[in-house]
Amino acid sequence: MTIAFHVSNALYLISYAVKDILWLRVVAVVANVMTFVAIWAGGGASVASFAWQTVFFVINVARLVQLIVERRPVRLSPELQRLADGAFRHLRPRELLRLVAAGEIRDHEAGERVIATGDRLDTLALVLAGTARVELAGAPAPVQLAHGAFLGELAYLTGKPPAADVVAATALRVVRWPHATLRAYLEANPDTRTAVQAVLAADLATKLRR
């Protein structure tokens, strides 16, 4: 009992000295196991002591699994990799994946109307592939929107119906989020909210310059 008890405490000591949180958890889990051994070898400790050690063990193992999962490399599709390298470069790849997963992927054929002037619009879309054309009455030439551009962002920001048609100029793939879903997601994920704000600001700055 004494040896196992000292080994487990020495391991706890080492875990407190380790800087990396993953290794801290690994050593703490091993220390937990040694504590169980010490309890067993000593002929059994109090129920309270065993219960607390079990709680520590479960929490450490759960956090360890979470850390391992989060540290695994993220593989992005070529479309998302372009986003990660461009407009969403301030977002970690896993956060970008989660953001996209919160929406739905939609494919539009060339010539299909994606947004109609004056219609109620309750989704915000982001171009993943292809090109969209903004057709604004009275504008000298249609504006082309490609990969990484938002569609319907003015309606998202202002709550007003869109003032222009958006048509798929080529086969178009977008990810789109219902406004309420996106707002709730961004409220819960401040880093992603900051990154999305930066992209919206860049888009808006371009529109204000036109």
Next chain:
Amino acid sequence: MLAVGQPVPAALADAEVLDTGGARHRVATRWADGDVVLVFVRHFACAGCAEHVAALRPRLGELAAIGVGVTIVGSGNPDQLAAFVDREQLARPEVACFTDPTLAAYRASELARSKWGTIGPRALGQLALARLAGFKNGAVEGDHDQQGGTLYVTRAGVLAYYHRAKSLGDRAPLVDVVDCALATRAAEAVGA
């Protein structure tokens, strides 16, 4: 408290603040050419205010890109303001800094005044966190008891956002300020 959606009170628009050279400027000139985020800091050596400025600094370019200026107003003397601008690296086009030694602009903004907000348990906890984050509290350079605040004023002189700090570490969430800027500027883009 000021009401969002209403014109800024004349007392605030007409209040005069000083630049680093001691020259007077009407506060209303700040939104004459475009929307402005008006940030009141407690005093120039306040750790909570330094923390606020540090959080604001990375978003200045983003706000400037959509035509929104940032003006920071403290309450020390012009020399203390100059030292603050230098220390906080605020000599840049996206931001303007002034001081309000008479507290006229601060009073017209109806911001809080509280000893409890400065030395109460919440404030001391916030101060401790600011110190841990590397922000030092220096000798008072301005008004000790005033609390900060953030106002978003459109170029039409209408208040679009208002945050009235209750203690030295209380500040407007920047994501909310940027959301307000995006919505206001987008409304202008669509002609609403």
